[in-house]
Structures are given as C-alpha cells and as structure tokens.
Amino acid sequence: MVEKVLICLDLARYAQTSSSNLPEPSGPTVHTEIPGPRSKQLFKDLNDIQQAGAVQIFANYDKSVGNYLVDVDGNVLLDVYTQISSIPLGYNHPDLLGAFSKEHTLKSLINRPALGVFPGEDWPKKLRDVLLKVAPHGLPDIMTMMCGSCSNENAIKNLFIAYQRKKRGDTRDFSAEEKQSCMINLPPGSPKLSILSFHGAFHGRTLGVLSTTHSKAIHKLDIPAFDWPIAHFPSYKYPLSEYIRENEKEDEKCLAEVEELIEKYEKKGIPVAGIIVEPIQAEGGDNEGSPSFFQKLQQIAKKNGVGLLIDEVQTGGGATGKMWCHEHFDLKSPPDIVTFSKKMQLGGFYHTADMKPPHAYRIFNTWMGDPGKLIILEEVLNVIRRDNLLDNVTKVGHKLKSGLEELQNEFPNLINSVRGRGTFLALNATDDKLRDNIVATLRQQGVQTGGCGEKSVRLRPALIFQDRHADIFLDKFRQVLQKLK
Amino acid sequence: MVEKVLICLDLARYAQTSSSNLPEPSGPTVHTEIPGPRSKQLFKDLNDIQQAGAVQIFANYDKSVGNYLVDVDGNVLLDVYTQISSIPLGYNHPDLLGAFSKEHTLKSLINRPALGVFPGEDWPKKLRDVLLKVAPHGLPDIMTMMCGSCSNENAIKNLFIAYQRKKRGDTRDFSAEEKQSCMINLPPGSPKLSILSFHGAFHGRTLGVLSTTHSKAIHKLDIPAFDWPIAHFPSYKYPLSEYIRENEKEDEKCLAEVEELIEKYEKKGIPVAGIIVEPIQAEGGDNEGSPSFFQKLQQIAKKNGVGLLIDEVQTGGGATGKMWCHEHFDLKSPPDIVTFSKKMQLGGFYHTADMKPPHAYRIFNTWMGDPGKLIILEEVLNVIRRDNLLDNVTKVGHKLKSGLEELQNEFPNLINSVRGRGTFLALNATDDKLRDNIVATLRQQGVQTGGCGEKSVRLRPALIFQDRHADIFLDKFRQVLQKLK
Numbered sequence: 001m002v003e004k005v006l007i008c009l010d011l012a013r014y015a016q017t018s019s020s021n022l023p024e025p026s027g028p029t030v031h032t033e034i035p036g037p038r039s040k041q042l043f044k045d046l047n048d049i050q051q052a053g054a055v056q057i058f059a060n061y062d063k064s065v066g067n068y069l070v071d072v073d074g075n076v077l078l079d080v081y082t083q084i085s086s087i088p089l090g091y092n093h094p095d096l097l098g099a100f101s102k103e104h105t106l107k108s109l110i111n112r113p114a115l116g117v118f119p120g121e122d123w124p125k126k127l128r129d130v131l132l133k134v135a136p137h138g139l140p141d142i143m144t145m146m147c148g149s150c151s152n153e154n155a156i157k158n159l160f161i162a163y164q165r166k167k168r169g170d171t172r173d174f175s176a177e178e179k180q181s182c183m184i185n186l187p188p189g190s191p192k193l194s195i196l197s198f199h200g201a202f203h204g205r206t207l208g209v210l211s212t213t214h215s216k217a218i219h220k221l222d223i224p225a226f227d228w229p230i231a232h233f234p235s236y237k238y239p240l241s242e243y244i245r246e247n248e249k250e251d252e253k254c255l256a257e258v259e260e261l262i263e264k265y266e267k268k269g270i271p272v273a274g275i276i277v278e279p280i281q282a283e284g285g286d287n288e289g290s291p292s293f294f295q296k297l298q299q300i301a302k303k304n305g306v307g308l309l310i311d312e313v314q315t316g317g318g319a320t321g322k323m324w325c326h327e328h329f330d331l332k333s334p335p336d337i338v339t340f341s342k343k344m345q346l347g348g349f350y351h352t353a354d355m356k357p358p359h360a361y362r363i364f365n366t367w368m369g370d371p372g373k374l375i376i377l378e379e380v381l382n383v384i385r386r387d388n389l390l391d392n393v394t395k396v397g398h399k400l401k402s403g404l405e406e407l408q409n410e411f412p413n414l415i416n417s418v419r420g421r422g423t424f425l426a427l428n429a430t431d432d433k434l435r436d437n438i439v440a441t442l443r444q445q446g447v448q449t450g451g452c453g454e455k456s457v458r459l460r461p462a463l464i465f466q467d468r469h470a471d472i473f474l475d476k477f478r479q480v481l482q483k484l485k
Numbered sequence: 486m487v488e489k490v491l492i493c494l495d496l497a498r499y500a501q502t503s504s505s506n507l508p509e510p511s512g513p514t515v516h517t518e519i520p521g522p523r524s525k526q527l528f529k530d531l532n533d534i535q536q537a538g539a540v541q542i543f544a545n546y547d548k549s550v551g552n553y554l555v556d557v558d559g560n561v562l563l564d565v566y567t568q569i570s571s572i573p574l575g576y577n578h579p580d581l582l583g584a585f586s587k588e589h590t591l592k593s594l595i596n597r598p599a600l601g602v603f604p605g606e607d608w609p610k611k612l613r614d615v616l617l618k619v620a621p622h623g624l625p626d627i628m629t630m631m632c633g634s635c636s637n638e639n640a641i642k643n644l645f646i647a648y649q650r651k652k653r654g655d656t657r658d659f660s661a662e663e664k665q666s667c668m669i670n671l672p673p674g675s676p677k678l679s680i681l682s683f684h685g686a687f688h689g690r691t692l693g694v695l696s697t698t699h700s701k702a703i704h705k706l707d708i709p710a711f712d713w714p715i716a717h718f719p720s721y722k723y724p725l726s727e728y729i730r731e732n733e734k735e736d737e738k739c740l741a742e743v744e745e746l747i748e749k750y751e752k753k754g755i756p757v758a759g760i761i762v763e764p765i766q767a768e769g770g771d772n773e774g775s776p777s778f779f780q781k782l783q784q785i786a787k788k789n790g791v792g793l794l795i796d797e798v799q800t801g802g803g804a805t806g807k808m809w810c811h812e813h814f815d816l817k818s819p820p821d822i823v824t825f826s827k828k829m830q831l832g833g834f835y836h837t838a839d840m841k842p843p844h845a846y847r848i849f850n851t852w853m854g855d856p857g858k859l860i861i862l863e864e865v866l867n868v869i870r871r872d873n874l875l876d877n878v879t880k881v882g883h884k885l886k887s888g889l890e891e892l893q894n895e896f897p898n899l900i901n902s903v904r905g906r907g908t909f910l911a912l913n914a915t916d917d918k919l920r921d922n923i924v925a926t927l928r929q930q931g932v933q934t935g936g937c938g939e940k941s942v943r944l945r946p947a948l949i950f951q952d953r954h955a956d957i958f959l960d961k962f963r964q965v966l967q968k969l970k
C-alpha cells in the first residue's frame with residue numbers, strides 16, 4: 001500500500017530551462033528602506049523568542065528565484081552573498097525542485113536512518129556516485145556529517161586518533177590505563193595534544209574547533225579554550241604582481257613560526273597532532289595564501305609527522321572555479337583530510353586511507369549525515385556538470401575581478417586589495433566604517449553582499465551568476481562608490 | 486513561472502489510516518542469517534570507502550512500514566530500537582510522506598537559508614506553532630540547531646555566557662583585555678570555567694561535550710579533554726519499591742559529591758558554570774535518577790549560581806509518556822536549558838529568558854537548524870496530538886513493563902532490573918556476553934533492540950507501538966530467554 005504513493009511534479013515548462021536562463025527579474029528593485037516595515041515587524045516577533053540580533057531581513061523563498069532574493073517587503077535583491085555562501089544554484093532551481101518527485105527519493109528523505117548502523121541499500125553507491133565522484137585527488141575515503149562545525153570537529157578527532165595510533169604502533173591495542181583514564185578526561189587516555197591553527201582562521205564554533213577559530217572576539221568571549229598553538233597566516237600586499245618579494249618573505253615568516261610552534265608545543269608537552277587551515281581565510285577577511293605557502297606548509301607537516309587538514313567548508317563546491325580551492329595549489333601529495341559543508345548541502349570529510357581508524361565507533365553519531373541532503377547534492381552536481389558551471393565561474397569571475405580592479409583604480413581612496421579566485425572574490429575598504437557603509441548602501445541599491453574580517457567586502461555569488469549579473473553588480477557598485485567618495 | 490510548480494500526492498487511500506492501523510505485516514519474518522548475504526556484500530562495499538564497523542544491517546526504506554524495518558535480504562524486523570531512538574512515527578507514515586506535497590513546504594526544503602541572518606517569512610510563526618507549542622513549562626526561548634551534539638555544545642556555550650555575564654554585571658561590557666586574550670585562547674577572555682557532568686553520561690562526541698560524556702572508552706580514547714568535574718550518577722537497586730532507603734542514600738551520596746566538586750573546582754580556579762544531566766542516562770545504561778534526586782540537584786545548582794542543563798536528546802519527544810522526561814520530576818522551577826534532537830527531527834534548545842545572550846552572534850552558525858526538518862516535525866507533532874500517542878505510549882509502556890517484570894521473575898538468572906518510563910524501558914542481563922547474545926538472538930528472531938551501558942538491553946519503540954507489537958515482542962523475548970537459559 002505504501003509502495004504506491006504517487007507524486008507528480010509538473011516541470012514541463014522548464015524543459016528549455018538551464019542555469020543560465022532561469023525565469024529571473026531583469027534586475028533588482030527596491031522600494032522600501034531595508035530592512036522594510038514587514039521585516040522589522042517580524043524581527044520583533046522573532047527576537048521575542050530568541051536572540052535574533054544577527055537577522056538582516058526576512059525573505060520570501062517562494063518568490064525568490066535564481067540570483068534574486070525577494071524580501072518580505074517585496075524588494076528584489078541581486079544576491080551576491082547566497083546565505084553565507086551556502087546556496088550553489090540560486091533559489092528555486094527547477095532541478096532541485098524536482099529532486100523529491102520520485103517515490104524513492106521522498107522516502108529516503110522521510111525515513112532518515114542512523115546511517116552508521118542501518119544505512120539504506122543505495123547508500124554505498126550514492127556515496128560513490130555523488131561524493132566520491134568529486135573527491136579531491138588521492139582521498140578515497142568519505143565520512144558524512146551534518147554541518148561544517150561537526151565536520152571539522154570530527155576531522156580533528158580523526159587527526160588525533162591517527163596521531164596516537166602511529167605513536168602507539170599498529171600492534172598494540174589500547175592499554176587498560178588508557179581506557180580508564182580517558183573516562184575521567186585524563187592522560188594517557190585523553191592525551192595532551194594540540195591542533196595548530198592560524199590567526200584570522202574560522203573553523204566553526206563548537207568548543208573544539210572554536211579553539212582553532214580566531215576571526216572575531218564575539219565568537220570566542222566567555223568560552224573556555226584549549227591551549228593550542230596559533231601561527232600567523234600570510235598577510236599580502238596587493239596587487240600581488242607588484243609585491244612578489246615582500247609576499248614571499250611574508251610566507252617564509254609565517255612558515256618559520258609554524259615550525260617554531262610545533263617545536264615549542266612538543267617541549268611544552270602538548271604536541272601538535274595536526275594543522276587546520278583554510279585555502280582562503282573567509283570569515284577572517286578573505287586572506288589568501290600562495291600555492292608555495294601551502295606546498296611548504298605541507299612539507300613542514302610531513303617532516304614533523306603532523307596531519308594536514310584543509311577546511312574547504314566555505315571554499316569548496318566550485319566557487320573558485322575548481323571543485324576544491326586547494327586544487328589551485330599543486331600540492332605534492334594529497335592533504336590528509338579535506339572537510340566540506342555549505343554548498344555541498346551536508347557536512348563531511350574526505351581522507352586518505354592512512355587516516356582510517358582501525359576500530360568502529362571512533363567517528364560516529366546518531367545520524368552521520370542525511371540522505372535527504374545527498375539527494376539534493378546529487379542534483380546540484382549534475383547541474384554543475386551539465387551546465388558547465390565551473391567554467392562559468394571562471395569566466396564570470398574573470399570579468400568580475402577585472403571590473404573590481406578597474407573600480408579600485410578609479411576609487412583608490414575607498415577600496416583596494418581586490419583578490420580571490422573564480423567568483424570567490426573580496427576587496428578591502430579603507431576602514432571598517434566605510435566597509436559597513438558600502439555593504440549597507442549596496443543593499444539599499446538592491447545588491448546583497450557580506451562583510452568579512454575587519455574591513456573587507458566579500459562576494460559569494462551562486463555558481464549560476466552570469467555576465468549580466470556581474471554587469472549589474474559592477475554598475476551598482478560604481479554608483480555606491482561615487483556616492484560615498 | 487516558478488510559482489506554479491504543481492505537486493500532487495495521492496494519499497486518498499490513506500483516508501482511513503491512523504497511527505494504530507498502518508498497513509503493516511502481521512509479524513516479523515526472518516529467512517536468512519542476519520546480517521544476510523546482501524547486507525554482507527554491501528558492508529564490504531561501504532567499508533571500502535569508510536570505517537563502517539558499526540553497521541549492523543542494510544535496510545530497504547522503501548519497503549519498511551510502521552514498526553517494521555525491512556532489510557535488504559527481505560527479512561522483516563519488529564523495530565524496538567528505531568534508529569537509536571530517532572524515528573517517532575515508524576517508517577513511511579502517510580502524514581510524513583505528505584509533508585512536502587505543498588509548493589511552500591517543498592520550496593522551504595530546497596531553499597535552506599542561513600536562518601540566523603535571512604529567515605523566511607513564516608519562521609517566527611513556525612517556531613511558535615511547532616516548537617514552542619511543546620516547550621517545557623517556563624522556557625519561552627528557542628534556538629534551533631542541526632543535531633544533538635551541536636545542541637549540547639551551543640547550550641553549554643550559553644551557560645558559560647550567562648555565567649560570565651552575571652559575574653561581569655549587566656552594566657559592564659567586555660574589556661579590551663578580554664577581547665584580546667580570547668583571540669589567543671587565554672583568560673580572561675577565554676576563562677577557565679567548567680561544566681559538571683556525571684559518570685555514565687552521554688552528551689555527544691564533539692570536543693566540548695565529549696568532555697562531559699563518560700559512557701564508553703571507545704568514544705573518548707586519544708581525544709584531548711577539558712579538566713571538568715565528574716560526579717557519580719545514582720546507581721539504584723531494583724525493584725525500586727524494595728530498596729527505597731538504599732536508593733535514597735545513593736541519591737544523597739551523589740548529591741554530596743556534586744557539592745564537593747563545585748567547591749573543589751572553585752578552589753582549583755576552574756569554577757563550575759553549569760551542570761549537564763540526562764533525565765535517564767541512555768547510552769550509559771538507562772540509569773534512572775529519582776524525581777527527588779533531580780529536585781535536590783536543581784537546589785544545589787541554584788544555591789551555587791550554576792546553570793542546570795537537562796539533555797533530552799534521547800528522552801525527549803514523547804517516549805516516556807510525556808513530551809519531556811523531566812516533566813515527571815515535578816521540579817520547583819524550570820531548568821535553565823533543555824536540549825533536544827533525534828525524534829524532534831532537528832536539534833535545538835529551549836531556555837529561560839535569563840539565559841538570553843545580550844549580544845548578537847553569540848550562539849550562531851550558518852544554518853541554525855533546517856526549515857525542512859521543522860516541516861516534518863510539525864507533521865509528527867500533529868499526529869502525536871491527533872492519535873493521542875502520548876497516552877498510547879503510557880498504556881503500551883505499562884503493558885510492556887509488566888510483561889518484562891514477569892519475564893525477570895521467570896528468568897532471574899538471566900535478566901533483572903527492569904526499569905524506565907513509558908516505552909523508554911530497559912533491563913539488565915547478568916553479564917555483558919549474555920546481553921550481546923540476547924540482542925543478537927532477538928534479532929535473529931525478528932526483533933531489533935539495542936544494547937546500552939555494560940550489560941543492559943534498551944527498548945526504544947516508536948510512539949505508534951501498539952499492544953499487539955508488545956505481545957509479539959514479549960513472546961519472542963520469552964522464546965529467546967528459554968533458549969539461552
């Protein structure tokens with residue numbers, strides 16, 4: 001009886017639709033102050049039942065489409081921020097609306113299993129066909145999770161487990177002392193080990209990864225933290241082509257600090273088991289590291305027997321023009337772990353065969369991801385391939401970056417340091433107040449962007465962002481800079 | 486154009502269906518060894534790409550229905566474990582299959598927003614109509630999350646924030662020193678504070694809450710932990726009615742230890758900011774605490790200015806016959822925070838108005854929950870009300886517990902200590918090997934249960950478990966005990 005549930009989705013009208021010709025408005029339209037009266041009213045309502053101070057506007061997701069976010073006051077915004085970089089194909093993409101039109105996918109969504117204990121019949125194949133098909137080179141293993149924080153939490157647990165396993169040797173099992181002491185949070189079972197992170201990094205807000213996050217004080221105040229080493233991440237001068245030597249020196253300085261800290265924490269009795277790093281520090285200000293920086297960082301990690309975890313939660317999923325940003329770095333060998341979430345719809349991490357824990361229940365929780373999200377991701381990746389969206393990102397990104405470079409030449413007293421890869425782009429305002437002003441004024445002109453770091457504006461358009469959207473953005477941005485100069 | 490997507494779901498055939506008469510098989514059927522050949526083959530496939538050692542069987546979720554889980558070898562199991570207690574209405578409940586048949590709900594699922602920044606128009610109303618409608622008494626505020634671990638992580642962050650706020654006083658803002666020191670993980674910005682937990686507790690596996698989890702060594706080995714105090718949780722003698730005085734003494738002993746530890750950690754310079762506790766310690770062995778224990782624990786917390794967090798991730802959602810297990814305890818005032826996940830479909834926590842952080846971005850992440858899961862939860866709660874499932878749980882739970890008590894009298898050398906509330910029940914085997922044997926033999930007889938603690942068997946049927954399912958379970962269990970005696 002249950003077998004015969006019938007679902008039909010009338011998508012015939014979309015037969016001619018691809019990601020480049022969604023039924024979008026021709027441009028943004030704003031007719032109230034933003035946030036408008038309806039958003040303000042809803043804010044009161046929400047803030048009454050939770051601390052809602054981070055809310056910017058309330059949206060109408062039924063009316064939003066493609067690159068356009070429609071708010072509850074009827075304003076239509078060109079979305080160059082996409083829900084903190086988490087919407088790969090814009091709003092209401094027809095392929096995603098059709099994702100649950102089959103009985104099997106709907107049932108997979110509704111019957112969410114404990115995937116680590118009772119996975120569905122198609123789960124191994126789905127992992128291969130969807131997630132492993134886009135795996136970074138050399139990382140054959142895949143763990144699924146729910147979100148970015150828990151992906152990084154579990155990935156650093158994996159680093160600790162691998163580090164201790166190597167130290168212990170494969171032949172020896174856990175000692176009785178280890179088993180007893182860990183139950184009361186004491187060494188040797190709960191060892192003094194650390195993860196090296198970078199100033200300006202963001203890896204999430206749960207207590208483990210919060211000790212590796214150093215982007216804004218408001219994230220960290222009042223929360224206990226581990227004594228783990230923090231190195232400086234390169235801070236480059238722009239344009240890169242004019243400051244080659246200075247920036248190389250910057251790399252060397254940061255890498256030397258990494259080595260010093262590894263030594264220091266070894267002596268301190270809290271050895272470094274792993275390094276966690278973003279390919280581009282996103283929340284911390286879209287700070288880039290050069291390919292050479294990452295290559296040498298990997299060498300240092302290898303030399304010291306320390307795992308290397310590349311956090312692609314924000315950079316992964318195509319926005320840099322490659323599926324994974326670290327693929328731009330030409331690393332000599334794969335990183336040990338790569339984490340993802342956001343555009344990938346669910347969290348998780350890829351890892352080398354070496355990282356696989358020998359015992360069950362080491363990296364585990366009730367849900368271990370969500371088949372419903374993998375179904376959406378499958379559609380997303382199919383569309384990325386079908387519509388050549390990585391090429392699109394590279395092409396549009398080039399146009400967007402050139403346009404921004406023109407603007408920084410035109411308004412050098414307002415903006416500088418245009419940077420990034422693909423459409424994963426950013427620039428600095430000359431100070432934080434101006435940055436806030438730029439973001440707010442752009443929004444009032446119908447363009448939603450986001451701030452990051454102290455004084456940066458970040459662009460995070462969807463992968464379906466086209467030349468015409470770049471033109472609108474650059475045009476509006478020029479108007480705003482004219483106004484603010 | 487996008488507005489007119491048409492979806493139709495033929496649920497007419499279900500017009501006469503309620504949770505008590507789903508189109509289920511008449512009983513379990515097993516015709517292969519479990520795991521069967523197809524499960525074993527799929528296991529190899531999955532284990533090739535991840536550490537899959539915790540997998541028991543692969544399931545066919547299209548064919549599973551109501552209280553019956555169908556595996557890939559065609560075995561039909563009566564499911565008394567329900568995906569580690571996370572499936573409230575069994576498999577393929579018609580009301581859940583219909584949850585996304587409306588354009589609006591489908592679009593809410595597909596366009597998952599960053600809820601903390603751009604919530605949808607109906608989000609405040611949904612939170613009120615769905616989550617706040619079943620809020621524990623006296624807890625008017627609600628934060629949504631993705632899973633149990635991150636709910637507890639964020640809830641303990643909230644305890645730390647509230648503790649420091651009280652210490653700092655409402656008038657003083659963060660100091661420059663606090664803002665700078667937290668960025669490098671040092672006090673006073675990252676203060677030395679602790680959360681008191683209990684031996685045998687399980688609150689999740691990310692690094693913060695893992696320091697409060699003490700159920701099994703395999704969860705904790707090799708992972709660094711915070712130096713936080715751990716008290717003993719009551720360990721009662723059964724039947725409770727025969728050991729009243731002994732169990733009262735046990736309560737007093739544990740409560741005295743809590744007070745000692747609060748004092749000890751205050752002196753140690755790591756003051757206790759909060760206590761985290763399960764109403765029934767689930768993973769740790771279904772250990773109960775009496776109402777009096779919890780009442781006095783709350784008094785101690787209040788006396789010492791320490792927050793009380795009740796973790797209802799496994800106990801919440803109706804399985805004890807009340808929506809929240811701590812409602813059985815008749816507490817003098819509401820706990821400060823109550824966390825949930827599992828049966829609730831998404832994670833989150835309720836809290837008192839006092840716990841509300843004054844600043845934005847304190848408890849925050851990209852997704853802050855998932856509207857798609859709230860839509861499923863809305864259907865779940867509607868069905869719970871419509872079909873009187875809490876009453877059903879109380880009634881069937883009574884029958885099930887009486888039956889188990891008969892069995893423990895019949896087989897005193899095999900099982901004892903039958904306990905629990907509603908259908909959230911457990912018993913002990915005389916040792917761990919027998920326990921494992923009972924769980925495996927029951928499964929081979931067509932009944933899926935789960936182990937917990939050292940030697941306990943736990944029952945976690947769905948809320949739609951009926952008298953007839955209890956009869957089947959008790960009958961099979963008697964057969965298994967006969968066999969093993």
